[in-house]
Amino acid sequence: MSKKKLSKLLALYLPYVVIGLVATNLGEAWRLAVGKELGDKIVSLMDTLPAVFSNPLPSLHPFDLFIGLCCGAGMRLAVYLKGKNAKKYRHGMEYGSARWGGPKDIEPFMAPKFEDNIILTKTERLMMSNRPPDPKNARNKNVLVVGGSGSGKTRFFIKPNLLQCDSKNFPVSFVVTDPKGSIGVECGEALLKHGYKLKFFNTINFSKSMRYNPMAYIHSEKDVLKLVTALMTNTKGEGQGGDPFWDKAERLLLVSLIAYLHYEAPVEEQNFATLLEMLNTMQVSEDDETYQNPVDLLFEDLGKKKPKSFAVRQYKLYKLAAGDICSK
Structure with missing residues (x-):
């Protein structure tokens, strides 16, 4: 055991050892007190205490040592319990310890x-x-x-x-x-x-302002769907919408056109200006049901070359929806 630990143990337990040794004199005083009854013993104890404590040396009688041991251990236990249950006070900080940092x-x-x-x-x-x-x-x-x-x-x-x-x-x-x-x-x-x-x-x-082209960030079919969803969400007016059919038809049309631009058009044409031009050319003839506008012809030609194209499939769904509303 190091000297530092030994000094700590002595400082911690030495007071209780001293108390125990002094308390052996209490045991001696009680042992020397005369009387069979408790009251007589206590009265006699008052007479024996001065005589016992006149001798500063502790008593080595077994009974006296037992009394001293009990007193020392009891005092140590009392101090331990008091320290364990003691409240921690922060004096001077009753109203809080917050302060400006430095x-x-x-x-x-x-x-x-x-x-x-x-x-x-x-x-x-x-x-x-x-x-x-x-x-x-x-x-x-x-x-x-x-x-x-x-x-x-x-x-x-x-x-x-x-x-x-x-x-x-x-x-x-x-x-x-x-x-x-x-x-x-x-x-x-x-x-x-x-x-x-x-x-x-x-x-x-x-x-x-500089220009921003969202189509430049399209890399997959999922990106096309995300762009169309964002476009429709941010251009929708306030209040309750009408028949959800129109929203679905708009979504199908935009998805098909943007997918066509991404997969088939040159890079310089992959922008909203080209998208608006395509929308402007989508005239419909009320007199001729077989009329095909330029966009119809584009997708018809693409369907012959790439029948499984994502843009073609979406455009066909849009045309089915348009035909359904016309039949109604």
Whole structure:
């Protein structure tokens, strides 16, 4: 056993040993007290106590040692029970311990390199790594900035992090909403110098916006269905819809046309402009039921070459639905 452990044990149990040795004198005083009745014993004990304690040495009589052992063990048990059931008080914190954090509090959550952090304030940053040296310091990287108009949300948070650009260890891209239209002007040149490619999407002034072609991201039949679903969902007006037949017919027509453009048309024609041109050429003759518009001819020709084509199958379902409504 090391000296450190031994000193701890002595400091912990020595007081109870001393109490036990002193208590042997109580056993001796009780043993020397005369009287057969309990009351007589207690009265006599008052006389024997001064005489017994006049001798500082403990008694080694078995009965006296037993009394001392019981007193020492009882005192140790009482202290243990009191400590186990004791309430933990935080004096001076009766109304809570919340406080504003400082540089020392945020230090474990910051990366050593400045550029490897999300800038929060002049002295506070948050590491971008999801695997810090100490796992308990890992934090969510989402930051909520709350402030009124003109409080500096853009000036003191968005712009510093944009101008920091990316680090070699954590290359990042930025998606920024710019209602005022000032961030691109003020920070765009710095981003270009760091090798970023800037893309602007302006839903207010289309002359200042780059174009987005959803058809460029179609790679399978599932993508065609997803695009049509998104298109119909976002162009549907408010309120209750009418007969669901029309929605189904619209879905079949759009799926067939977009699938045709994806699988058969040149890349430069795979866009919504071509889709609108196809829709504009789909005239219907009320006098001639055998009339075929240019789109009908396109799918008829494709059906001869590729009868199992996804676009052809969807267009046939659309024509069946159209014929069904005409017969009604």
